[in-house]
Each structure stands twice: as structure tokens, then as C-alpha cells.
Amino acid sequence: MDMNKRPENMERITTPELAQAFIDEQVAAIKEQVKDGKVLLALSGGVDSSVVAALLIKALGTNVVCVHVNHGFLRKGEPEQVIEVFKNQMNANLVYVDAAERFLGKVAGVTDPEQKRHIIGEEFIKVFDEEAAKLKDIHFLGQGTIYPDILESEQGIKAHHNVGGLPKEMDMELVEPVKLLYKDEVRVVGKQLGLPDNMVYRQPFPGPGLAVRCPGAITRDRLEAVRESDAILREEFAKNGLAGKVWQYFTVVPDFKSTGIRNGARTFEYPVIIRAINTTDAITATVEDVPFSLLCHITDRITKEVAGVNRVLFDLTPKPSATIEYE
Numbered sequence: 001m002d003m004n005k006r007p008e009n010m011e012r013i014t015t016p017e018l019a020q021a022f023i024d025e026q027v028a029a030i031k032e033q034v035k036d037g038k039v040l041l042a043l044s045g046g047v048d049s050s051v052v053a054a055l056l057i058k059a060l061g062t063n064v065v066c067v068h069v070n071h072g073f074l075r076k077g078e079p080e081q082v083i084e085v086f087k088n089q090m091n092a093n094l095v096y097v098d099a100a101e102r103f104l105g106k107v108a109g110v111t112d113p114e115q116k117r118h119i120i121g122e123e124f125i126k127v128f129d130e131e132a133a134k135l136k137d138i139h140f141l142g143q144g145t146i147y148p149d150i151l152e153s154e155q156g157i158k159a160h161h162n163v164g165g166l167p168k169e170m171d172m173e174l175v176e177p178v179k180l181l182y183k184d185e186v187r188v189v190g191k192q193l194g195l196p197d198n199m200v201y202r203q204p205f206p207g208p209g210l211a212v213r214c215p216g217a218i219t220r221d222r223l224e225a226v227r228e229s230d231a232i233l234r235e236e237f238a239k240n241g242l243a244g245k246v247w248q249y250f251t252v253v254p255d256f257k258s259t260g261i262r263n264g265a266r267t268f269e270y271p272v273i274i275r276a277i278n279t280t281d282a283i284t285a286t287v288e289d290v291p292f293s294l295l296c297h298i299t300d301r302i303t304k305e306v307a308g309v310n311r312v313l314f315d316l317t318p319k320p321s322a323t324i325e326y327e
Contacts, residue, residue: 048144072100073209216255260310
């Protein structure tokens with residue numbers, strides 16, 4: 001029997017009852033697999049790794065070591081939320097690594113998007129390896145693999161996003177409790193596990209995070225402008241009932257300045273681009289019809305509250321011809 005194949009008769013998890021049955025089954029399976037061993041998990045704060053962390057903690061308690069690497073490209077409040085939920089509420093054995101300065105140094109002056117992604121991905125593995133090397137007697141590696149990952153790697157669409165760089169001498173056995181689930185099922189399970197809504201329903205978020213929303217060479221001031229404007233956009237969408245209705249929405253701060261005016265004086269600052277799109281498969285995407293009055297209100301807030309910004313633009317381009325992200 002192929003352990004990576006979802007059984008034909010497996011019911012889609014859509015209700016709290018089905019989610020609870022899955023949780024009970026997985027907790028028993030994890031205990032059976034790991035026994036009194038320890039599991040290492042890279043906890044990004046995304047839906048998949050958070051649900052896996054919650055399942056592992058439920059089964060094994062502090063025998064799970066969660067490593068949260070803050071690469072400095074997370075959204076506002078996300079590292080704090082990971083600490084609050086996992087360390088403070090779930091009493092997890094959490095290793096928090098603030099590597100923001102290290103990552104910023106590595107990508108300084110790099111403009112090519114692929115190179116940027118590559119550097120961030122490699123550095124992430126290095127930081128994770130360094131933390132793993134400090135730990136003793138861990139023989140299991142938890143991963144947030146989900147079913148589409150398995151299907152896509154089988155079809156050769158993309159390499160499977162395993163943590164690729166663990167030291168050779170660490171002979172790790174994988175623990176992948178949600179590998180037969182689709183994304184919507186993972187969310188139902190996360191909700192049943194008691195994870196907060198903004199973690200469970202978190203939008204798709206690229207591995208390099210806000211780095212890909214800061215086109216060109218990343219600078220601290222533009223990165224902060226992305227983070228702050230993104231927080232305003234999310235807050236306003238939530239307040240105005242768009243949060244659950246729009247599949248993905250975010251801000252981008254491109255690498256050029258334009259002339260503006262503030263308090264009667266000339267400014268030379270960055271624009272913020274707003275992107276709000278809907279899609280079912282991420283292969284094509286349409287632009288959300290955001291009310292004009294709301295766009296004006298968001299513009300007013302961003303230009304007043306975000307340092308170094310004097311314009312706000314709304315991206316009207318569907319996919320194709322545009323991609324969802326800018327890099």
C-alpha cells in the first residue's frame with residue numbers, strides 16, 4: 001500500500017467531528033511512531049507547520065522541539081504570535097531565533113529575484129541546521145507536507161519543499177501527519193485544535209515572505225514600508241468584511257521614488273502598490289472589485305502612517321498577464 005497515496009474512500013474533512021476523529025487518529029499514530037523519542041520541527045507560523053506543531057505537541061508535549069527562525073521578512077506581529085500561541089498557550093518547547101540582521105546582510109545589494117529566493121532559502125537551512133546541531137538525541141523530523149505537495153512533486157511541477165540541508169550525520173525519520181490532507185482540510189483541523197483564526201485562515205505566503213514584495217535590492221526602509229502598509233491593508237479588509245472574501249491581498253513597495261508634497265514641502269518618496277486578487281487554483285486570478293471609497297480611505301491611512309511613502313497605487317492586472325506576486 002502506497003503510504004503517500006490518499007485512499008479513494010477517505011472522506012473530505014469538512015466538519016469539527018471529522019477533524020476531531022482525524023486528530024485522535026493522528027495523535028495515536030504519532031505516539032506509535034515516535035514512542036519516547038524527540039521530534040524537531042521548523043515552525044514558520046504558516047498554516048501547515050502550525051497545525052503539525054499543534055498535533056505533535058498534543059501527542060508528545062515537550063518532546064517536540066519547535067524552531068522558529070525569524071528571517072525578518074514576516075508580516076507585522078507574526079513572530080510575536082508564534083511565541084504567544086505555542087510557547088505561552090501550548091507550553092511548547094520553542095527555540096526562537098531572531099536572524100533578521102543576518103538575512104538582511106545576506107541579501108544586501110541583490111536585485112535578481114531568483115538569486116534572492118535562493119539566498120534566503122539556503123540561509124534558512126543553515127540557521128535551522130545550526131540550531132539542530134545544538135540539540136541532542138533527536139531522531140525524528142516533523143514536516144508540514146500536504147497532499148498537493150506530494151502530487152506536485154510526483155508530476156515534477158516543483159521540488160518537494162523538504163528542509164533540504166540537515167547534517168548528514170543526523171539520520172532523521174520523517175513525521176508528516178497531514179500529508180494526505182488538502183489545504184482546506186488542514187484549516188478545519190487547525191480550527192479544531194484551537195489555533196487562532198488569523199493563523200488558520202492565513203493567506204498563502206511565500207517562503208521568502210515580504211522579501212518578494214520588496215522588488216530590487218532590499219533596503220530596511222522599504223521592507224518596513226511593506227510591513228506597515230500590509231498591516232494597514234489587512235486591518236481595513238478585516239474591518240470592512242473583505243478578509244474572508246478575497247483570496248490574497250498584500251502591498252508591494254517598488255524600488256523607485258516619485259515627487260510628492262507634504263505640509264507644503266516637496267517629498268521624494270516611495271509608492272505602495274496594493275494587490276487584491278481572487279483565484280481557485282492560483283493558475284489564473286482575477287482582481288477584486290474593492291470599493292473606491294475604501295481604497296481612498298486606505299490610501300489616506302498609508303500616506304499618513306507609513307514613513308517614506310507618498311503615493312498609493314492599485315494593481316488592476318489579472319493573471320495572466322501578471323503573476324500573483326511581483327517576484
